[in-house]
Amino acid sequence: MSFYDKLKFDGSGLIPAIIQERTTGRVLMMAWMNRASLEQTVATGKTHFWSRSRQKFWMKGESSGHTQAVKDIAFDCDGDTLLIQVEQIGAACHEGYRSCFFRSTQDAGAGFRITEPQLETPEQIYGKK
Amino acid sequence: MSFYDKLKFDGSGLIPAIIQERTTGRVLMMAWMNRASLEQTVATGKTHFWSRSRQKFWMKGESSGHTQAVKDIAFDCDGDTLLIQVEQIGAACHEGYRSCFFRSTQDAGAGFRITEPQLETPEQIYGKK
Numbered sequence: 001m002s003f004y005d006k007l008k009f010d011g012s013g014l015i016p017a018i019i020q021e022r023t024t025g026r027v028l029m030m031a032w033m034n035r036a037s038l039e040q041t042v043a044t045g046k047t048h049f050w051s052r053s054r055q056k057f058w059m060k061g062e063s064s065g066h067t068q069a070v071k072d073i074a075f076d077c078d079g080d081t082l083l084i085q086v087e088q089i090g091a092a093c094h095e096g097y098r099s100c101f102f103r104s105t106q107d108a109g110a111g112f113r114i115t116e117p118q119l120e121t122p123e124q125i126y127g128k129k
Numbered sequence: 130m131s132f133y134d135k136l137k138f139d140g141s142g143l144i145p146a147i148i149q150e151r152t153t154g155r156v157l158m159m160a161w162m163n164r165a166s167l168e169q170t171v172a173t174g175k176t177h178f179w180s181r182s183r184q185k186f187w188m189k190g191e192s193s194g195h196t197q198a199v200k201d202i203a204f205d206c207d208g209d210t211l212l213i214q215v216e217q218i219g220a221a222c223h224e225g226y227r228s229c230f231f232r233s234t235q236d237a238g239a240g241f242r243i244t245e246p247q248l249e250t251p252e253q254i255y256g257k258k
Contacts, residue, residue, distance in 0.1 A: 001240065002240065003234040003240060003241045006232070006241065016145060016159065018147055018156060018159060020156060024154070025153070025154025025155070026154070027147060027149060027156065027212050029205065030145065030147060030205065030210040072233050072234075073233060073234050074230040074231075074232060074233035074234075074244065075230065075232060075233070075241075076158065076159065076222075076229040076230050077222050077223065077224050077226070077229045077231070078229075081159040081229075081230075083156050083230040083233075093205075093206050094206065095206050097206070100205035100206045100207075100210075101203040101204065101205050101210075101212040102203075102206070103135070103203060103204060104201050104202060104203035104204070104212075105132040105201075105202050105203075105204075111130065111131065111132060112132045112135065112204075115203070
């Protein structure tokens with residue numbers, strides 16, 4: 001049985017993909033894939049997604065150069081979420097942080113804090129092209 | 130500004146929560162929260178979710194005893210995904226694996242493999258009550 005046969009895409013044809021840095025275990029981002037972007041991810045070894053807000057197929061890093069080389073693709077018991085191990089070039093987050101999860105709270109309601117350094121500003125990332 | 134003000138729940142009032150084991154970095158599962166389940170998670174220090182398939186509020190471990198003690202709650206740049214660090218009792222997966230992501234492919238299309246031992250069978254987990 002193929003790996004694709006175990007997957008359940010939602011009513012919009014999408015499945016969430018958690019992107020984890022293989023060497024550190026850090027969760028870098030979560031984004032959505034449709035079947036075509038998953039197939040392209042498998043075929044090229046670089047992550048491709050479907051942007052719900054822009055209704056657009058995109059390769060991670062196509063603007064920023066911050067691509068993700070795929071090392072493993074796992075899927076959960078229900079087949080409705082992917083967990084992809086990658087090697088990340090530069091900042092995964094469009095705001096210039098290594099991980100999109102750069103803010104956290106241990107005391108919700110009382111605010112939050114930034115938990116990691118900003119590697120680059122968005123202007124540095126997207127202005128440089 | 131409150132942490133809640135940074136979050137975006139989707140059209141169904143839900144936000145995906147990635148659950149990560151704090152000590153190992155292992156991603157254990159992904160499930161959905163509504164605002165009430167997130168508030169309950171914060172208030173009790175145990176993860177609570179909203180089941181889309183059962184349309185039901187649930188505490189992780191309420192049947193299995195496999196609860197999750199919350200250590201940190203992070204959120205991403207878009208405010209539409211949570212990343213929660215936990216200490217997991219027993220198997221996170223209802224199929225008896227430590228992580229729901231117990232299968233992976235490095236060669237999609239050619240199948241997949243089980244990547245970790247099954248700690249208990251579902252019968253052992255849910256039959257024991």
